[in-house]
Amino acid sequence: MIESLRISCFHLSLTIFLLVLLHVSYALVTSDSVYDTFLHCLQKHTNESDQVSNIIYAQTNANYSTVLRNYIRNARFNTSSTRKPLLIVTPSLESQVGATVVCSQTIGIQLRIRSGGHDFEGISYVSYNAPFIILDMFNFKSITVDTDDESVWVQVGATLGELYYSIWEKSKVHGFPAGVCSTVGVGGHISGGGYGTMMRKFGLTIDNVLDAKIVDVNGNVLDRKSMGEDLFWAIRGGGGASFGVVLSYKLKLVPVPETVSVFSFETILDRNTMTTDIVYRWQEVAPNIDNALFMRLHLKPVNSMVRKREKTIIASIMALYLGKAKQLISLLEEEFPELDLKKNDCTEMSWIDSVLWWNGFAVGTSPHALLNRNLNSAGFLKRKSDYIQKLISKDGLEWVFKKMIESGKTGLALSPYGGRMSQISASETPFPHRAGNLYKIEYSVNWEEEGEEAEKNYITQIRRLYSYMTPFVSKNPRSAFLNYRDLDIGISSNDENSYEDGKVYGLKYFNDNFYRLVKVKTAVDPHNFFRNEQSIPTLPK
Template sequence: MATKPRLAYLPAIFVLLLVVFTSVTAQSPGPESSSLHDTFLQCLTKYTKNSSSQLSNIVFANTNPKFPTVLQNYIRNARFNTSSTPKPSLIVTPQKESHVQATVICAKSVNIQLKIRSGGHDYEGISYISDEPFIILDMFNFRRITVDIKNEVAVVQAGATLGEVYYRIWKKSKVHGFPAGVCPTVGVGGHFSGGGYGNMLRKYGLSVDNVIDAQIVDVKGNLLNRKTMGEDLFWAIRGGGGASFGVILSYTIKLVPVPETVTVFRVEKTLETNVTATDLVVQWQKVAPNTDDRLFMRLLLQPVSSKVVKGTITVRASVVALFLGGANEVVSILAKQFSLLGLKKENCTEVSWINSVLWWNDNNSLKNGVKPEALLDRNLNSAGFLKRKSDYVQNAISRDGLEWLFKRMIELGKTGLVFNPYGGKMSEIPSDATPFPHRKGNLYKIQYSVNWDDRSPGAALNFTNQAKRLFSYMTPFVSKNPRSAFLNYRDLDIGVNSFGENSFQEGVVYGTKYFNDNFQRLVKIKTIVDPENFFRNEQSIPVLRGKA
């Protein structure tokens, strides 16, 4: 379907004119000031019982000298950090619950869109850009983590990063962890509410499978927990995307046991090695989704320069793994099940679980003496250029199919594939237990991945088109009716919502891909809790027809 063009790609002069227009039309003058900043500050003062001087340090107008830094600190995709990228009229950085409640009420009162950002890793930047006048509610101050080892739970605020979560658990216990993503700067709010995928999912499922409570501010500014929000809304915000339903303040999570010693390894093959990348992938598809559920073997496929024939490109297959146990045991398991990998004990590194987190973030971290405290580094204002897409595979790709695919990857030149195996716990949890539906019947999930450094105008178009072409090539090999996608790997190519008369129909296009049969239940819940569709973004859950 045709999609509405994003402002980020329109000529800079048009965007400049629109920003000027926005600064006038988006404001709702108060009795004492015509500025949106002053009007908003007055409203916050009213609803928080704080003075304007107390609140002025959490509200940043786009004329504030600190505004660019606050905005850019949590932009993680440089495609959306340009002079022509739409900017918010205000950024609100709440420090306590009442600030969030008042922000929701005040944004509604001035009729402006509210975008909610936790860590900024949304691949399409929709937590901090918009095609209409908007403000950002940036949750980075909401980073408190309370770990209760006795009861094996933790309360984690939405603005905390995964690295901070892992570190705080480790400080309290060396035999507890939590199943979530491998990038430590990802924000909890978006990650958990979209599902939360990590390298312990075959043993413990997704992050949302281990969430037992939550706090959310609803469209009326009410502060709710699991009991007061009800089981339907609690179900929706565990995989359905929290930003469609309210502002997530915190999640209460169940900690999981991890051994004192775990094992990590990385083994690589190319099309030119004795056991080729093709051989490896054929066997990996049989083993990775069916092996011991303590073992997670991610497979990376990347076009790289050949070391055998200079000036040519080959495909490298890398198996990157975590085993919740010792090296001898995993070597023994894979000698029987995955002989083509040729895993030896010398390929393995036995580490603590927290050091495995460091290793997965950077395979050279332990050699370089990196300590767990590095997980507290938020790596601010460090955006790179990237594009991601996703797919699910339910039937193994044949050898002929793989050989054809590798030729296409070499032709394209840069876009890689990441195969993430399922099975284990993921096959045991019903598809409707949470909004995340991709459970039994899926062998693995694919991430399409391309990064670049070129800042020239045509680079983004070139590389994003590469990803789209590879996605098209994969059509015969992936899920169908619908061709499923993963919400945490946000991709606007699969459909966007313009919030017009056809909002529901537009929502069905991407919604059924992300949520399959769970989409209709999400729509019903959304229509009840936010009938006017205040909490909306380019791929939010729509309300039922006639209700928006």
């Protein structure tokens, strides 16, 4: 008993000592010498003595806070207690990216890579356990559209809105299957998988990547041929930041009709006895209907207008059809008559206008609105994800609605699969969630209140609903979507246990593709320089 107590006391003392040592070490590396050492190294490796100082922001720089906050998209990671980067490097040349990778290793400081900042857990600009530097790629925003070749080269710091706008400038009959949110950075979106309203017709964003350029751990710039097919495979859905710094992607443009159609539909549980029937029927129809139709279903707790001081569920459908309204109505009359939609419930428009509509802009808004990066505008949020492989019964849906109301503010966005998604092998890219999945669930909660108490409250709400959904979702593993980053499903401290830690979340994001990703990682970055709380680990030594 006494001996056990002595051992416990020893471990406590050792823990306190290590924490103090970590604090002292961090204090030491925040000195001005880091800036001077890094600047000298960067100048040496770029031969740009006069210019390179303009791309580095130390904490003492008057513009440091603005540069940092511009691309923070989650206010949870913009507090006084959030660990800040020692330096922010904002390159505009490939040589500067390569030099940053080399110099970060030379001075022994971790590197975080940010394109648009929409990583839901902020790990592109926050490190939870070590001093770090941000390599901010927002200046890498060149877009070159080739309509003859039906392709586009886009740098990773460009936004999806800028990509869509550039395609529209050159062609009115081409588009690209990527995300809805126009301010998302191309780099993180594509390297994590990328999906959008045309995925049932053309697959995911990564299914339409032709080539890429990446800076490896040695600072070399590689294209598809020189990096090899294994690495090219890995950075299309496996998370590029685990393997290097992706500079740009070559994408295959897809044909879009001159006229597309959109509609929105909503039904409220306490005012429409058919609401549950409609949601159940959506599960049957949405993954199996014509590939040209994408119908996303949103479920959200709202205040009841029938029973005061009670809540109910609103179910709303947003849809894009790659064709005219007459064809759409004919299709829905046959496949989904429960909606009872008429032609005047639909709006015909160009593809670029549908992009604006999905972003929440009013019909008639100029495409120039897609160029607004909406800087320094973060709200508080938390996201989680799941996959549904079997229909949830009507009784099950009623139970889910009840639990949503009990849980608070968390909403669900249900995106149907099927179509092209079911035709691509689970091992074709690192993204494995193909055939067998009816739809993906995004759990979503946003709030405005500041402080730890509010954060704890809302995160508890979303975690509770996630737990309630366990009987209905995929199992062994309970799968998750990398672009909906969620540290709840596992983290790595990048120590001697990193492989076992990485396996916990890796199998959820990538299923059996995780093992191939680990082999690629071990081959291209054997010392695990490119790492974060959910990076791909190397094989254990």
